[in-house]
Amino acid sequence: MRNNFLELMRITKIFVIAVLLLCSTVVARAQFLMDMIDTTTELGKGMISMYQKYDALRFSGYIQPQFQMAQARGASSYAGGDFPPAVDNRFMLRRGRIRVDYERYNKDNMPLVQFAFQFDGTERGVFIRDFYGRFFETKFNVLSLAAGMFARPFGYEVNLSSADRETPERGRMSQILMKTERDMGAMVSFEPRRKDHPLSFLKIDAGLFNGQGLTGPNDFDSHKDFIGRIAIKPCKIRGTNYLLSAGVSILYGGMEQFTQYINTMGTVNGKPGYTVDSAAGNVGKIAPRHYFGADIQLKIPNGPGKGSTQFRAEYIRGKQTATALTTETPGIIPLTPQGKPQPLYIRNFDGAYLYFLQNLGSDKHQVVVKYDWYDPNKDVKGKDIGMPGAGLTAADIRYNTLGVGYLYYANEHLKFMFYYDWVTNESTELEGYKKDLKDNVLTCRIQYRF
Structure with missing residues (x-):
């Protein structure tokens, strides 16, 4: 009893x-x-x-069920992943995020420590997205240190939450160069937390990261990527109520060369093509992964309850090391079917995106127009790709994407999105890419948020 x-x-x-x-x-x-x-x-x-x-424990999250229609069955896509060979329409749960934050403040209401854990659960599995801790110095209230798994401090779009973004996905370039956006590392931030601080408008992040992001189970070399960003927070333009913000970013890293075969752009038979350096001394050196970016955002309020007009732009260029068939940052040591390290390819790339956002007389209705491009190999043009002996592949093709969408914000917890992507690729001499692919995608999404 x-x-x-x-x-x-x-x-x-x-x-x-x-x-x-x-x-x-x-x-x-x-x-x-x-x-x-x-x-x-x-x-x-x-x-x-x-x-x-x-x-101090807080729970938040969102889910994004959606329906998509592609222009053709089996379309390759960066609008939520490739379509299966026999599929041109699908229902899917694009994201299902649950986040837990724990924060402590001192008697002056200044943060002392933060812990964050976020995972993504969909029909494709459950994956960790954030798992980090951050502590804040409280003497000057300007510095903090974060360590663990979190978003790389590079650019604007990479760090804009998928719950807040007005388009279904980040641009093709962001998805290829920084897949899943996160990495393991440590970062120091300068961000004055008192409003009366003379540099309260400034935020500086600088950190060291493994480099391969969440695409691999662990780090495969001892080389670390340095990532830094200097940003000006939204400030009013003098004499107006316009809000302007901007930033510059750098990623300076690379990967160890486990192969002696390093391909760079040169001339083959008088035309652009890859030339190979097969010196035995190449093994163990660091192949470059260097990105340089700048971004700017302008917000023009339209009046109380009428929303705003917004313009955003970001440009990134640099060097990327990957393999013959992809420019995606390797998550593991690239191996051939025989188990030997694959040859590496070093390309000069650039890309950008431009946003135009307009509320339609109300905070609830918004249209978005976005144009982005990604040119993985700036040293070649479309018709160069596929020429005999050049070694150029589909990974060297430039893509342009024009997206147009409408969003309805029913309330703070519910958002509807209708968005269409027109995707165009360079015409090449490569079989299967001699004309534009049928890979346009319509996305209809509902977002529930708490």
């Missing part, structure tokens, strides 16, 4: 604590519950202790 009673008390205690944790994000409700606790009892004291410990 006594054991049953103790078990009942234990279950009751767990239940009450769980209720308190669930309610901790609603301050008034939590306070009402705390007022009802008898702190003279052991149970009451325990509940107060639990509340004080976990009142």
Whole structure:
């Protein structure tokens, strides 16, 4: 009898604590519950202790179910992944994110420490997206240190949350060069947290990262990527209510050459093509992965309750090391079917995106027009690709994408999106790419957010 009673008390205690944790994000409700606790009892004291410990715990998340139609069956796509060979339309859960944040503040309401964990669950599996800690110095309130798995501090679009972005996906270039956007590393940030600080408009991030992101199970060489960004936060342009922000970014890294065969652009039979350096001394050297970017954002308020007009632009160029058939950053050591390291290809690339966003007389209605391009090999033109002996492949083809969409913000928790991508590729001499591919995609999405 006594054991049953103790078990009942234990279950009751767990239940009450769980209720308190669930309610901790609603301050008034939590306070009402705390007022009802008898702190003279052991149970009451325990509940107060639990509340004080976990009142800084926050839960958030969103899901994005969507329907898509492609121009042809089996279309290759960066609008949520390739379509299966016999499929030209599909329902899918693009993202299902749950995030937990734990934050502590001092008596001056300045942050002391932050912990974040986010995972993505869809019909394709469950994957970790963020898992990091950050602590803040509190003497000058300008510095912080983050370590773990988090977004690379490069550019604007890479760091813009998928829940807030007005397009279904990031641009082709962002997806190829920085797949999943995250990496393992550590970062120091300069960001004054007091509004009266003379540099409160400035944010500087600088960190070291493994380099391959989340595309591999672990780091495969000892070389680290340096990533840095200097950004000006949104500031009013003098004499107007326009908000302007901008930033410059650098990624200076690379990967170890496990092969002696290094291909770079040169001349083959009088035309652009790859030339190979097969010196034995190439093994162990670092092949470059160097990106340089600049971005700018302008927001023009249209009036109370009428939304805004926005313009965004970002340009990135540099050197990328990958393989013959892709310019995607390798997640593991690239191997041939025989288990030997694949030859590496070093390309000069560039790419950009431009956004135009316009509210239609209300915060609830918005249209978006986006143009982006990615040229993985600036040293060749379309008709050069496919010429005998040049070694050029589909990975060297430039793509341009024009996207047009409409968004309806029903409320802070519900958003509807209708978006169409027109994708064009260079005409080449390569079989299968002599004309534009049929890879346009319509996306219809609902986003639920809490």
